[in-house]
Amino acid sequence: IVFTDFTHPEDAMKDWNLWQEQIAGLRNSYQIEKRIIHKSGRIIWVRLTSSTVPDADGTALFGIRMLEDITERKLAEVERKYQLAELEALYENGLAISRLLEPKRIAQKMVAVIDQKLAWHHAAIRLYEASTDHVELLAFNSPGFNEEQITEQIERINQTINTPDKGLSGWVIRH
Numbered sequence: 001i002v003f004t005d006f007t008h009p010e011d012a013m014k015d016w017n018l019w020q021e022q023i024a025g026l027r028n029s030y031q032i033e034k035r036i037i038h039k040s041g042r043i044i045w046v047r048l049t050s051s052t053v054p055d056a057d058g059t060a061l062f063g064i065r066m067l068e069d070i071t072e073r074k075l076a077e078v079e080r081k082y083q084l085a086e087l088e089a090l091y092e093n094g095l096a097i098s099r100l101l102e103p104k105r106i107a108q109k110m111v112a113v114i115d116q117k118l119a120w121h122h123a124a125i126r127l128y129e130a131s132t133d134h135v136e137l138l139a140f141n142s143p144g145f146n147e148e149q150i151t152e153q154i155e156r157i158n159q160t161i162n163t164p165d166k167g168l169s170g171w172v173i174r175h
Helices: 009-023 072-099 102-120 145-160 167-174
Strands: 029-037 042-053 060-071 123-129 134-142
Touching: 009 029, 009 042, 009 060, 042 072, 072 102, 102 123, 102 134, 123 167, 134 145, 134 167
Parallel strands: none
Antiparallel strands: 029 042, 042 060, 123 134
């Protein structure tokens, strides 16, 4: 069995190239973080340290490869990045609310920030006016829609789903 058989396909070529450089004597050691695929199919992150042991002439006698499971650390890094993105989105949306006075512009900015920071590609912001029992879609995004299509969709939705007894937004308002 060759290590590329269980190395994640996206990481295999980098590991293979470093290994080939090491075998050719271009480097004595290297260290990378890569994913391996467990026989159960689960992906595990490891830190691979690879070194060669040379003879007196400097020719590699054998290689030593050590794997350290770093899956928990990698998962924690992903979670931290997402939490940071959420905080950035909250901060930027707070700035938009404090700087912009018009609700539609605030909503458009918030949707753009949510898309950029959290990669939520389908987001909408609706305004509920309790005194008139009216719901208005202020902003939304959808991949592949241009500004004209977004404007058309907002108008259509505002005509058909404009009270809290209609649509998902209405359900949220009621509950």
